[in-house]
Amino acid sequence: PLGTRSKLVHISAGPIESPKNELINLVFEFSRNIQIYTEYEGLHIDILHSHYWLSGLVGDLLSESWEIPHVITFHTLAKTKSRALPVGDEHTSRSASEYKLMCRSDKILVLTQKEVQDIDQLYGSFSNKIAVVPPGVDLEMFHQTDKDAARNQLNIPRQNNVVLFVGRIDPIKGLDVLVKALSMISSVEDTTLYIVGGNEESNEYYRSIKSLVVEMRLDDKVIFTGAIAHDNLAAYYSAADVFVLPSHYESLGFVVIEAMACGTPVVASRVGGIPSIVEHGSTGYLIPWRCPEAFATQIEVLLKNKDLHSFMSKEAIKKAYSLSWDASSKKAADLYGEVISGSINTQVI
Template identity: 35%
Template sequence: MPGFATRIAEFAEREGINYDLLFSHYWLSGEVACLLRPGFAGGWAHIAHTLGLVKNQTLATGARPEPALRIRVEGEIAQQADLLIASTADESMELVSAYGADPKRVFVVPPGVDLSTFQPIDRTEARRKIGYGSGRLLVFVGRLERLKGVEIAIRALALLRDRSHDDVRLLILGEDSKDADESEKDRLKAVATELRVRDRVDFLGSVVHHELPFFYAAANVCVMPSYSESFGLVGLEAQACARPVVGSDVTGLRSVVRDEVSGYLVGGHDPAAYAERIGRLLDNPELAEQMGLRGRLLAQRFSWTRTADRLEDLFDGVIERAQVRVHASARQE
């Protein structure tokens, strides 16, 4: 990171660029901003996306804790950044209570969803597009790591199959990760084989963004059994496509999914509880459709236009205050 920060500083000096604002995402780019900040007169805004201390409080069995370096860097960011953007009110409180951030510098700005891309599509057409025919589909979208709870979804599928839902298939979309020095995809395949549902679980890897709506629309239910989420963007995208969500009752998902309105929020990590909620929706297509339509209405509150307008207002304030500091410093000299 120091080398990357040095190259940015050298580029700015060589090109004669004076940046008005540093905007860092995640703790790694936040570390770069920490290093750049002393040499820049402009303001600094940061969005964490996830917080290491919060992730460590809700680790899945066998998952590797976030390193002490990350926790330390996140603490420095919380103390130094002019503006800290949280995705939810819960995350803003965590920044204050766990990292000692000044509440006056923390603002909640939920991410948005592209409602023109993620929108309802006829299920038959969506399935034709992705190469699936009849049979009910569950979809999981996200990076394959223990934090995301994909094993819970597989175990729930096995329970559903035992309950005569023999046509149900689970589509898993997302890149593999090396959690605890092993391939999470290989581990999940072994779990599916052990539970005798390997023939009903499709690992499809990463999917380009503009094709995601077809997978959401093709599914009967979107499943999000995460141990922790800073914001439930996948759930929001699924709802924008008018599909119900069965997810974990964690802060990030509570902000976008309404329990028993647009889906179900499940407390704890019991696959049987997930199987029961998923089964309700599979056995009652009318209920699933109603929840999906309500989810679409909820998603319309999270447009990118609204998010961008709010960020622009906050950035303008940071830049203005930075300029005041520069002028005050110049007068003192």
Template identity: 30%
Template sequence: MKKRILYVLRPVEGGIGEHVKILAEEINSPYQVFIACPPDTGMLKKLEKGEIQVIPFKLQGNISPWSDFINVFYLSRILKKYKIDLLHLHGYKAGLIGRLAARISRDIPVVLTLHNFRDYQRKSILPGFCFTGIEKILSRKTDTIITVSQALKEDLLSNLGIEENRVVRIYNGIDYLKYSSFQKGFSIEPVRTRGKDNNVKGLVVGAAARLAPQKGIEDFLIASKLVLQKDIKKKVRFLIAGEGPLRKSLEDQVRKLGMHKYVFFLGYVDNMPEYLSSLDLFVLPSRSEGLSITLLQALAVKRPVVATETGGVPEIVSHGSTGYLVSAANPFSMAEGIEKMLNNAHLRNSLAQRGQELVRENFTREKMVERTRALYEEILEGLGK
């Protein structure tokens, strides 16, 4: 009989959803996989293998004491009902609820994957202090904590004092063949020619992210304005793919900056290879980043990248070798990097080539799944299961 693994996550789109989708599809062969997540988790609706059962679980992203209390006991019932052998939690919130539920139901092994950084420097000392104390206690009941980058691992060890033997780094991985073999992108000629002079064709710069503060889209817009101020013929166009709570304020910012003819919001993009392959330059403007899956995807389709030097990004982008690094939360530095790349086609091509090779060698879904499967086997065999 197959061992049963349950993945638990909060409402997500983009990177975390793609990460869990890949694991579920690949791990489901030697194991039986279940996923507990909110019903509106769109990425998981695309699961290709129908035998993966998705269990509705209304886990909120923010702290909600009464709802969280109920969810702890509801999840413990799920663990018992489906006779789960290993619980794999994704993110801090799922980690909090899931580990409490595991202790209540029965003593099953727990794996926690952390995808992003936690802000330890709170304005109020008490919430940060409470989080640190709770996490230290729960970490003792966690068989393994996975971080998606070395920077995230080091941050976790230094801020929470968790034993190093409990923490492993497993890089995010993508479907390299799917992205590297993609040739034809969707038509963006109307975007290239839109503006003051419809006879002028220019370069297209794009970003893709959830429209939330940590993703730095505000910085990208200011940098875009700075680039346009030096672009006399207004040949450069800027695309932003993604949805999120800041969309309206970002669109208002574009209008106030007078860039509505040059900056376009595309909303949620269903076909990311198609979108990325249509760009001349990809920009990752994040202020905080564990290890960006979208950045890996852009490199895999052989796009040159400008990325902020934050979190795990330098583990992917080596400045001047696989991309161009700029300071985080610094639109002037970002604008300088964008201008340098747009003005040098040879540089764009050489960085894109080396970036694609890096992804092929180090950041494939096969490598991520292989290391995760080996971890499961080690934990389950250690318990004599």
């Protein structure tokens, strides 16, 4: 839920069904529509904070037009994605646009120290304008609840082992690794994998995962739920025995924090910002890339060892509760104040 002093505004630009690779053509229209809205409402903006590169391009235009500072958070960068998974559908101008935005923005807000390293190695030194603000989790929405109650709510048999994935059905998420890992689990007959995320038939990768499930003869062991509303995800996290994120790359992985807040141990790739959240052997396990055997081993360890599972569940909750939105939002607000103050002082000089 939004804070009492927050407002969500929908700004239109272009056709609703615009392909992803054509969204860059709507940047000027979108920024202009934002200007029209602010003028109509009589709003005075002190600072902009944009997320991802396309919104960053919009923020850059507005920052120049309004002569106010611009903070940007990239979340995932083109060069880190291509390094992790060379084949992709990123726009050809993305990495160049990201570099331009790093140069022109007043501050780059990142969520983990790993992002600082990635920017330094792949884009150049911007340490003078980078600030690390760890993320938070909505502890009112995501907290541990009774597993049997959650399973009853979702019509999941109580006696089954439940492995859960939440996220986009996208090659960067490494779902093929998870399906292969499931086939290697000795208790697979008593285990069900729930894949929560969009499942459009037009998605080529989704079709390939469905085919892999059939090939592995796991048709009755893998359930694709489709997209689930964010405020309904807590029931899935609570119903699960293990949460798995086998991504090739994640700048952070918010779903990991949400799962941990619900007391579900995590098995995840040792990539990107995930190691800053998952403590190997304490809140879950970190696995090398492209290694279904290792994923299968650690998933099975958690499914079979109830005492270990209970320990990791408690540690996961402790870790998640140290990442509150209150602490994160205060750090972000302090950063905004510093940037605005610095901008005013610069203009005075």
